[in-house]
Amino acid sequence: MAERLDDAAIGAGLGELAGWSRVGDEIRKEFERAGFADAIAFVVRVGFLAEAANHHPDIDIRWRTVHVALTTHDVGGLSALDFELAARIDEVAS
């Protein structure tokens, strides 16, 4: 079971990622792709990561920019699940 991270742990988690920022109980990042088709293919790839983790980010598509937001509803905040999935999304985004 995931545990709710405190501010220190969240800060440490963000320190190991690039481009993610905290907004309330979420961490967010924008991914700009070469075009709309690339954005959709990226969403598919992220979708597979989400299913594998059984943890589903909010995903907003704005033409070729994909906004990803992570939170853990079960703990009412951020958990290790969010930072693990963020790291995996960064891997496939590069």
Added chain:
Amino acid sequence: MAERLDDAAIGAGLGELAGWSRVGDEIRKEFERAGFADAIAFVVRVGFLAEAANHHPDIDIRWRTVHVALTTHDVGGLSALDFELAARIDEVAS
């Protein structure tokens, strides 16, 4: 070139669709799918429609619910493009 529709035309357009509502300069609809994977496959299908129309909706994925919002930035409001794409999205959603 698309033309900006007036309120009467927007009302008429909405009258021919089901489940779409106007919010300011957009028309919006929520599509609930059987699960997350179905939602992603639906986004792919909508993505092909968007590319074919060269008109790209805002698409927000919230687990198995997909929010679609249409507007025509070039006219600063709603145009026939939005209502045509909305109708095509409804076709593939059913």
Added chain:
Amino acid sequence: MAERLDDAAIGAGLGELAGWSRVGDEIRKEFERAGFADAIAFVVRVGFLAEAANHHPDIDIRWRTVHVALTTHDVGGLSALDFELAARIDEVAS
């Protein structure tokens, strides 16, 4: 661990499915979709099933027709995994 099914079990398995046929050590089915974009969206949907089952069919796309072939390499033939995934694919195809 999956077990290799004998001919009687394979026949019984096929009897519970519609449209699948045995070709050597595989079971196969063709899915015709409304168009190419529908075929691609279907492949995405099947892809999620495959990942969830950790069992990956051969998938051949021929415009709007998708050929799916299942076998279990580890047992050198057909196993229950193939019939379970076939049934799930049929569910999302309908």
Added chain:
Amino acid sequence: MAERLDDAAIGAGLGELAGWSRVGDEIRKEFERAGFADAIAFVVRVGFLAEAANHHPDIDIRWRTVHVALTTHDVGGLSALDFELAARIDEVAS
């Protein structure tokens, strides 16, 4: 309208591509991706290229390897369409 290319033109076309080979009336290439999910996302990306070109390759998915084959049925052989789409596929594959 596409024209059927002769052997010299096909050879010249292949000379400008990397990794594609001629097999009868087709040109083919294998794309190995990092995993199955990457393969599916790649197929989506190629699908958008195919729709944009209104020219649809045969696409075979074998776990993380995607086989792409191009031909122009209308001319009973290879045409410039095949080489143009092959070049675009290479762009998104890199």
